[in-house]
Amino acid sequence: MSIRKQATPPRLITVGDVVAAHSRDLGEWTAAQIVRLDADSQTAAVLELDWSGPEPSSVADLGDVAPLRLTHHSWNGALSFCNHAWVLPRSHKVVGAMPLLHDKPANCWASGWRLGDQLARQRRWESGVHEDPIAAWxxxxxxxxxxxxxxxxxxxxxxxxxxxxxxxxxxxxxxxxxxxxxxxxxxxxxxxxxxxxxxxxxxxxxxxxxxxxxxxxxxxxxxxxxxxxxxxxxxxxxxxxxxxxxxxxxxxxxxxxxxxxxxxxxxxxxxxxxxxRNNPLRDWDGREQISTATFKRAVAQYKTTRKAILHVFAEEPADVRSTRMEEIGRAYGEAFNKLDRRSGFIETVEREELFAALDHIVNEAEALHGPGLEGARDSLVVGVESVRDW
Structure with a gap:
């Protein structure tokens, strides 16, 4: 269950506010400006400032500040500007407000504020150090x-x-x-x-x-x-x-x-x-574009495919395995074609997970019947590729 939506940030921040936090990477305090607040996504667009120093008590302590522009690695002068969850962390404080230094929407999202990380990388780059150091902490x-x-x-x-x-x-x-x-x-x-x-x-x-x-x-x-x-x-x-x-x-x-x-x-x-526990598609349960019914059908098809593959290695002659693996692969591909036509849920990640699920079954078969089943793995993939629309 996610956080219940609110109309305003739970810890008071407003557009134009400057927030400060201590950065472990810098060994100093650093600062950023709140540029936008979005109640629908519960995010704050945060523009990092090119400043670090002792703990500030007001905006005046920052002096004449400018937005942080990134030239390290492949940033090419972009602003250090990103959307964050709008809960201002405990360790951060508002030191005042100033006119907006930027007024465009941010087009990136981050899972944590981590103020100072980019400034530390930029300063290392400018000093000629192009690799991040190994931090003992x-x-x-x-x-x-x-x-x-x-x-x-x-x-x-x-x-x-x-x-x-x-x-x-x-x-x-x-x-x-x-x-x-x-x-x-x-x-x-x-x-x-x-x-x-x-x-x-x-x-x-x-x-x-x-x-x-x-x-x-x-x-x-x-x-x-x-x-x-x-x-x-x-x-x-x-x-x-x-x-x-x-x-x-x-x-x-x-x-x-x-x-x-x-x-x-x-x-x-x-x-x-x-x-x-032994279901490689378990992460599909509750995924945004995958309904409960689709998840259950996908797991049922995975189990059917697993049973068929293990049966081939336990019961059928070695000289027919390649043909049988292709048949099973085609059935697997066609089954997920049908499922995907209903809701169009198979994107890049799901496609990779479907092939990983086949690898999981073959690995299980190798554990039971010994190594050397790469040919079976290849035949399965050939079968899937011959029919899949996803």
Whole structure:
């Protein structure tokens, strides 16, 4: 469920306001101007300024400022100008207002404000440094590598403040907090994985942002609490345990006017998790252009195709496999032609996911019958390509 629409920003900002925030990349404060507000999309068009310095108390402290123009990499002098969710983060403050420095609509959208990132890149570029430095305060792991790291008796890494972990099958949050006690931004992406001891994240008292995707096992008691994480300014949850989703939504929505962005989408019940654990098309459930009926038909066709492929390798002679794979591929392509004619939902991403689903089945067949099924994979694709309209 997304944030309920409001007529005005929940934390007061108006067109012309100048907001300031501290940038970790710059080691200083930086500033931006609010150029437009859109109630329909709940966004603010934010123009970054070419300024950094000590914490300002008013617009006068900025001096004679200008918009930030980007020439690094392939920006070619474009303004650093983007639409953001219009919840002004807790760590940002309004220092006053000035006449608009730009009055055109922004044509890009970003998921977080991150003031100072572009200014830091621009200054490095101008100084002759064309590669972003490796920041000791950022760390990225896969679920497998972080669990191996957590299992070793090594010292904590308090310098890491921005931590991203992907492809999580299971993760113990108690161990995570012990090893990364200084985390302020935490991104956890699972594979319908298990997040245990999630309540321990309340020990991250400086936490500012959390994003959790496709992870389960959390209960209402594990919810983050404002009194424990008072600086939290972004709660972004997608495809997570329903009980935890409900508790986090009810706990943090009252904090939106104080500067916490809240998005809780696709709360999943345990039955959904079990049913979709081996379903590579599960992300279609609830996607904007895909109806519930279309999702169910797509999953049914995937299961039919999977059953047919596994049957070929378990029961049929090797000399007919190539022909049978082409037949199955054609049936798969034609079935999704028919589905797509009804609602036109297959775009670039969905097309790639449909081919990835076939790869998933072949990988499963290889696990059961041994490697060397590339010919079968090729034959499937030939069959699909001979008929598909998507």
């Amino acid at each position: 950022k760390a990225k792991y896969t679920g497998e590598t972080v669990n191996e790291f957590l299992s070793r008796p090594t010292a904590p890494r308090p310098e890491v403040t921005h931590l991203t972990i992907t492809d999580i099958d299971s993760l113990d949050c108690a161990q995570l907090v012990q090893r990364f006690p200084g985390a302020t931004w935490l991104h956890l992406h699972g594979r319908l994985g298990l997040l245990s001891a999630a309540g321990e994240l309340n020990r991250l008292t400086s936490l500012q942002g959390i994003r959790i995707v496709d992870l389960f096992g959390m209960t209402a008691e594990d919810s983050l609490r404002p009194q424990c994480t008072p600086e939290l300014e972004s709660v972004d949850l997608y495809s997570i345990a329903a009980e935890y989703a409900s508790a986090m939504r009810s706990t943090w929505r009252p904090e939106i006017p104080a500067g916490t962005y809240v998005s809780v989408v696709r709360a999943r019940k345990p039955e959904w998790v079990e049913e979709n």
